[in-house]
Amino acid sequence: MAQTARHSETRYGNRPTMKDVAARAGVGLKTVSRVVNGEPGVTADTGRRVQEAIDALGFRRNDSARVLRKGRTSSVGLVLEDLADPFYGPLSRAVEEVARAHGALLINGSSAEDPQREQELVLALCARRVDGLIVIPAGDDHRYLEPEIKAGVATVFVDRPAGRVEADTVLSDSFGGAREGVAHLIAHGHRRIGFVGDRPAIHTASERVRGYRAAMADAGLEADPAWVSLGPTDPGRVRSAVEAMLTGPRPVTAVFAGNNRVTVTAVRVLAERERPPALVGFDDIELADLLGITVVAQDSAAVGRTAAEYLFRRLDGSHHAPARVELPTTLIARGSGERPPA
């Protein structure tokens, strides 16, 4: 590799500026600015000359300078857990659409469920002066955001509530959804029902167990501690958890899966048994209809849209008190949740 070129040779600095365009077109700087921004007060002829210079030089406005002057970046930050998780695709897209409608771009990052990384990401976004922030919390202490919120950075927490800070929050009704899903199993005759979910430090996870317990209590059923398994949702752990509750001294006849990743693994494990126990999963999954998986679906696009709408409401000047929205879930019966106990 003949790498004779100096490191920064081809980088910025050689990009034309408005000043260059002005010189070439033989007009003043401000006239170029007017043309670039479509402001009035430029004759058609001047406008044409400027436009020619712009095209000839390949000029593009430098938004860093513009932002520095205007104070608004027209961008919003989205910090989620994992962009690759199918739950977050539609959510991101919905946020993006709302942002687009408001002329804003989306900057997003994955926290990988690591509070430290969440904070780094959020602060990096704040340094870039995003106008607003949508955060799916990984950590449980967001006081580091106080200066930003005070400074008027619109902030919305999604999927889980914020820690120690007041802000708009958009959630799915995890408690109610789980309760309904478990009640559905009970209604189909099950008495010994297992719950496999995420680590209890995650708000949605603990809410869903709470829903499970409530449904059991509602029906006057006692929930054996051996039927509840909370922890990481990697296939290995979920598999052994499910197998354990199917083979214990008081084996369950049905399983409630706490999220999409758990459901996927649970489906695999249950499919291996000749008479598969019943299953209801939280979160819908693609092709779940073909597999006949009964789920409690949350509308992740609606969650994203709602959050973005709250965000822009604030950016548009609203000073409403921090709101907490819980979107309803939908039980979709497809077969796996209606199988009777063995």
Added chain:
Amino acid sequence: MAQTARHSETRYGNRPTMKDVAARAGVGLKTVSRVVNGEPGVTADTGRRVQEAIDALGFRRNDSARVLRKGRTSSVGLVLEDLADPFYGPLSRAVEEVARAHGALLINGSSAEDPQREQELVLALCARRVDGLIVIPAGDDHRYLEPEIKAGVATVFVDRPAGRVEADTVLSDSFGGAREGVAHLIAHGHRRIGFVGDRPAIHTASERVRGYRAAMADAGLEADPAWVSLGPTDPGRVRSAVEAMLTGPRPVTAVFAGNNRVTVTAVRVLAERERPPALVGFDDIELADLLGITVVAQDSAAVGRTAAEYLFRRLDGSHHAPARVELPTTLIARGSGERPPA
């Protein structure tokens, strides 16, 4: 709504700057800059005083100003078709991981397969002076990017080649993958095989039909035009296309689905028949193993990672000639592609 507050009251402008921090700490501006950026040449004592002022004021460096001076934003733009498509989740995430390893943030947008929107997005990213750009092309003419490429904005095209512009390109081997998939059906005894794919203007779509035709020709089979259907991949069109080729005068005994969306619909349609025709789909799908769907899988995370690596290679000063990489696909046999003809 008592909206007495003026519109911009709580927005920027009231954020502390380095100057404010300097005043409060009783030091010079440059000393604050040194502390904020961890540069040497500050005594421990001075550093502490500055840090206290920073914390007290809730100061965050304004990266817009920094960027304006330094010329690099440490951000890369990713323009894809639809963030909500499961194919792009892992791809985005892989790009993000590589970017993160290089200290860069990811700005991304969905073109919705609209060339106009692609260009708007790309130019908005250029105005923000992203250091690099990863684009899944919607349009077929990218000459509008010439000024940027000339100015040293690293650019990588993904999934489809660029139009009329020289740049690094990372693709999956659509032709080879489709050819292999169709050959697989032929090897299992099929002679009348249908192909349902996306609009032929999309590069991957036409490559895949080409692979289909090549496989048929390789086997000395003639491909009836009625067996090939290209167009939008919404469920309605795909459904009627599949049904048409199953009920025509020379009905197919197997279907090759050109992408994940087509596969999903095809699975549904075929499942309705008592003796389902064989099926191979391009792109893997979650739970495809449980449904026994044979696919030609492309590794979207690898595509994203490779693209990002090329991008940062250029950002790190490489001046290699524009490369074109084709990543291999993998045929995964799971049952649907091994069913013999009726």
Added chain:
DNA sequence: TTGAAAGCGCTAACAT
């Protein structure tokens, strides 16, 4: 070790 001055490219405010 520390700081003062210049300037990155743009827009706001004010001439002309």
Added chain:
DNA sequence: ATGTTAGCGCTTTCAA
């Protein structure tokens, strides 16, 4: 209709 000047908040350069 058009141009001039100041300055956004930071980093670079150079001097103390």
